[in-house]
Amino acid sequence: MVFNFDAADPLAVITAPPPNETPGERAAREEREAEAQRISDQIDEELRAERATVRKQEEMVKILLLGQSESGNDVPPPDFLIQFARDQWARERASWRAAIQLNAVHSVNAIVDAIERSIASADPQSSFTSRHQVLLFRLSPLRRVEEDLKHMLGTRDSPDARAPPSSLSTRRPSREFFVCSWEWRAFLQGSSRDGHHHSHAQATRDTVNLDNITEVIAQCADDIQELWEDELVQRMVQRREIALEDSATFFLDATSRITSRGYHPTDDDILRIRLRTLGVQEHELTIDDEGKTQTWKIYDVGGSRTQASRRAWVPYFEQVNAIIFLAPISCFDERLTEDPRVNRLEDSFILWKAICSSQLLTSTTLVIFLNKKDLLDKKIAAGIQVKTYLPSYGDKPNETNSVVKYLATKFKETAVNHSPKPRTCHVYATSVVDKRATAQTLVSVRIGIMKEHLKKAILL
Ligand SMILES: Nc1nc2c(ncn2[C@@H]2O[C@H](COP(=O)(O)OP(=O)(O)OP(=O)(O)O)[C@@H](O)[C@H]2O)c(=O)[nH]1
Numbered sequence: 001m002v003f004n005f006d007a008a009d010p011l012a013v014i015t016a017p018p019p020n021e022t023p024g025e026r027a028a029r030e031e032r033e034a035e036a037q038r039i040s041d042q043i044d045e046e047l048r049a050e051r052a053t054v055r056k057q058e059e060m061v062k063i064l065l066l067g068q069s070e071s072g073n074d075v076p077p078p079d080f081l082i083q084f085a086r087d088q089w090a091r092e093r094a095s096w097r098a099a100i101q102l103n104a105v106h107s108v109n110a111i112v113d114a115i116e117r118s119i120a121s122a123d124p125q126s127s128f129t130s131r132h133q134v135l136l137f138r139l140s141p142l143r144r145v146e147e148d149l150k151h152m153l154g155t156r157d158s159p160d161a162r163a164p165p166s167s168l169s170t171r172r173p174s175r176e177f178f179v180c181s182w183e184w185r186a187f188l189q190g191s192s193r194d195g196h197h198h199s200h201a202q203a204t205r206d207t208v209n210l211d212n213i214t215e216v217i218a219q220c221a222d223d224i225q226e227l228w229e230d231e232l233v234q235r236m237v238q239r240r241e242i243a244l245e246d247s248a249t250f251f252l253d254a255t256s257r258i259t260s261r262g263y264h265p266t267d268d269d270i271l272r273i274r275l276r277t278l279g280v281q282e283h284e285l286t287i288d289d290e291g292k293t294q295t296w297k298i299y300d301v302g303g304s305r306t307q308a309s310r311r312a313w314v315p316y317f318e319q320v321n322a323i324i325f326l327a328p329i330s331c332f333d334e335r336l337t338e339d340p341r342v343n344r345l346e347d348s349f350i351l352w353k354a355i356c357s358s359q360l361l362t363s364t365t366l367v368i369f370l371n372k373k374d375l376l377d378k379k380i381a382a383g384i385q386v387k388t389y390l391p392s393y394g395d396k397p398n399e400t401n402s403v404v405k406y407l408a409t410k411f412k413e414t415a416v417n418h419s420p421k422p423r424t425c426h427v428y429a430t431s432v433v434d435k436r437a438t439a440q441t442l443v444s445v446r447i448g449i450m451k452e453h454l455k456k457a458i459l460l
């Protein structure tokens with residue numbers, strides 16, 4: 001056999017097959033060469049993948065959500081999904097049903113508890129009748145339903161659940177609980193904690209359980225409705241004698257829809273869910289940016305003072321591009337659940353100041369949402385005077401817009417006075433109920449974050 005190689009090329013000489021190669025030797029050599037080529041291709045492929053991952057990590061926009069407990073940190077990720085990643089949102093939607101059922105059932109049980117307490121205390125003011133007793137009896141299966149849902153979603157009792165009841169100004173929801181971020185994610189995505197898929201048996205058990213739960217809830221629908229519309233119950237709610245979450249009214253007003261057998265959560269329903277989270281929640285969003293997909297990673301670290309979670313924020317400071325800080329402005333007259341000595345608005349100011357002054361965050365984009373504007377509006381309409389709780393507000397008009405403007409200026413001033421070097425800080429008044437405003441806010445937040453992200457990428 002004649003081999004054509006250029007004898008002047010030293011590489012060709014080295015790689016040339018030996019002269020007088022037998023067919024057997026040739027086959028063995030070709031096999032060795034093919035194997036070497038396969039390994040080389042594999043290494044190339046791994047290097048390419050690694051480079052792509054590094055590039056993706058660099059291009060990825062990382063956002064940290066911060067704020068005290070109940071500030072509304074769970075709202076921006078679904079809001080971003082609704083706005084920029086509809087497909088992903090549609091895939092996750094059905095799994096949220098169990099969380100909504102838990103919110104509704106938990107509120108019903110809180111009302112039942114309050115009535116039972118009132119009856120047991122033989123309060124002469126208490127005018128509960130035998131009809132109420134019947135309702136309590138008929139709603140008793142919901143205790144078990146709540147336990148089953150909690151078990152399914154992997155909840156834990158709150159560390160402060162055993163604390164003594166607090167004054168009226170501290171809304172301490174009865175029997176608080178947390179959901180662990182990883183178990184909740186796993187449930188949402190139908191996979192287990194370590195990333196393997198739910199076993200078939202587990203998935204079947206969950207489906208059967210959820211079907212049973214839905215059935216029990218559906219059978220209680222009329223009784224829930226009657227209890228919720230009861231005059232005495234409504235009076236207790238208004239007087240804040242029943243510790244209910246902000247979203248309880250929303251879910252219980254929608255009883256007939258939420259308790260139906262074929263119930264599918266709406267966007268609004270999901271945004272109203274109250275799920276106290278323990279541990280860091282990571283949301284990965286694939287956003288379509290004019291034909292080019294872009295990955296956003298949003299980290300939600302719990303905001304409770306007792307979770308020691310505020311210390312857990314720090315490791316994230318170094319790697320994030322932007323911080324969205326949520327300050328619930330409706331809570332000017334409330335105290336922290338975990339520390340009733342502290343006013344909630346004051347706590348937000350303290351946190352915000354610490355974030356602005358942090359040396360680790362000098363080049364991080366800061367966005368602040370003055371959240372729960374709708375609830376502020378309600379309190380002001382009910383005649384609550386802001387200056388009673390916030391003396392520095394002085395004699396300015398007791399109107400929502402004026403309060404929002406005042407607080408926006410205060411938060412901005414803190415950023416200007418405490419940032420180690422000059423920075424822009426984006427302030428928005430937000431509310432989950434105002435979808436149009438939310439959409440506009442998110443678009444401008446996205447533009448703002450992307451602009452600064454690109455600017456930093458160019459500077460690097
Ligand atoms: N009315 C109203 N409710 C809101 C608004 N933003 C959030 N909420 C509700 O407030 C509740 C608390 O919000 P979450 O997002 O669960 O609280 P969080 O900040 O994640 O709290 P932790 O998990 O304890 O750190 C939820 O039921 C939300 O639906 C708002 O602008 N208006």
Ligand SMILES: [Mg+2]
Pocket residue numbers: 073074275276277300302
């Ligand atoms: Mg949360």
